Amino acid sequence: MSxxxxxxxxxxxxxxxxxxxRLWQQALCEQHGLRGRIIVSPxxxxxxxxxxxxQVKRYVRATRSYPAFATTDVKWSDGTxxxxxxxxxRVRPEIVTFGVPDEVHVDHDGVVGGGARLSPQDVHxxxxxxxxxxxxxxxxxxxxxxxxxxxxxxxxDARTTRDFVPLLDSGRFDHLKDRPVVTYCTGGxxxxxxxxxxxxxxxxxxxxxxxxxxxxxxxxxDDGLWQGSLYVFDSRMTVDFSEHAAVxxxxxRCASPTNDVANYPDALGRDLAVLCADxxxxxxxxxxxxVRS
Numbered sequence: 001m002s003x004x005x006x007x008x009x010x011x012x013x014x015x016x017x018x019x020x021x022r023l024w025q026q027a028l029c030e031q032h033g034l035r036g037r038i039i040v041s042p043x044x045x046x047x048x049x050x051x052x053x054x055q056v057k058r059y060v061r062a063t064r065s066y067p068a069f070a071t072t073d074v075k076w077s078d079g080t081x082x083x084x085x086x087x088x089x090r091v092r093p094e095i096v097t098f099g100v101p102d103e104v105h106v107d108h109d110g111v112v113g114g115g116a117r118l119s120p121q122d123v124h125x126x127x128x129x130x131x132x133x134x135x136x137x138x139x140x141x142x143x144x145x146x147x148x149x150x151x152x153x154x155x156x157d158a159r160t161t162r163d164f165v166p167l168l169d170s171g172r173f174d175h176l177k178d179r180p181v182v183t184y185c186t187g188g189x190x191x192x193x194x195x196x197x198x199x200x201x202x203x204x205x206x207x208x209x210x211x212x213x214x215x216x217x218x219x220x221x222d223d224g225l226w227q228g229s230l231y232v233f234d235s236r237m238t239v240d241f242s243e244h245a246a247v248x249x250x251x252x253r254c255a256s257p258t259n260d261v262a263n264y265p266d267a268l269g270r271d272l273a274v275l276c277a278d279x280x281x282x283x284x285x286x287x288x289x290x291v292r293s
């Protein structure tokens with residue numbers, strides 16, 4: 001019996017021919033029967049794909065055989081076997097769409113001017129040393145933060161990654177410019193860019209959580225500073241680091257505690273909401289009745 005696995009990875013590195021990388025990645029995934037999403041840009045590569053563990057391992061080895069991707073940090077998790085509807089490999093101006101490709105500069109060490117990297121233990125050490133001065137800044141969309149976040153984190157109103165630059169430029173967070181700010185996101189790719197954008201806008205002491213929430217959860221689970229569930233970009237929607245994950249979300253329909261996320265207002269829509277199992281079942285029933293009628 002096959003064991004489904006999902007890998008999440010990114011690599012900031014200059015790529016002279018993103019289209020050639022796209023074609024190679026497309027062929028590589030098709031060869032191994034993998035599905036998921038991969039974005040390639042002049043800044044590097046960002047992807048999450050899933051399939052049978054043996055094929056995923058072959059894919060990872062082949063990807064790392066390309067010298068620019070040799071040191072790529074690959075994060076593994078258990079899949080369901082039906083985590084992605086299709087394979088989508090695209091070339092875009094940015095591997096994370098902040099909407100400012102000309103502001104982002106990369107070299108073989110990553111984003112130029114990004115915040116200092118902190119391991120999960122480094123984050124704990126910083127908090128132990130600086131206490132309540134430390135600000136956790138969520139670099140994800142608001143819906144993701146509604147079901148899980150670091151204790152006391154600043155959560156913006158961002159609906160998409162494009163919203164962050166206007167929010168920073170609005171001056172809303174200028175009061176944080178003299179405090180130690182730890183940016184974080186799912187796997188590290190968004191906060192690597194965000195930390196650089198914040199530094200360029202006068203935030204003086206900016207850090208990024210190396211490896212993102214995923215690496216933090218692997219080390220400390222739900223026994224550290226993280227609270228709730230982690231939103232993921234596949235059919236699982238959310239994952240927990242332990243059986244005692246805190247429930248921090250609230251159902252958009254009935255206000256009951258839940259960390260579940262679903263398509264809403266209908267199962268076929270693109271909008272997402274925090275939705276409990278009972279309300280989701282009601283929606284699925286309503287959708288089925290509309291289809292029959």
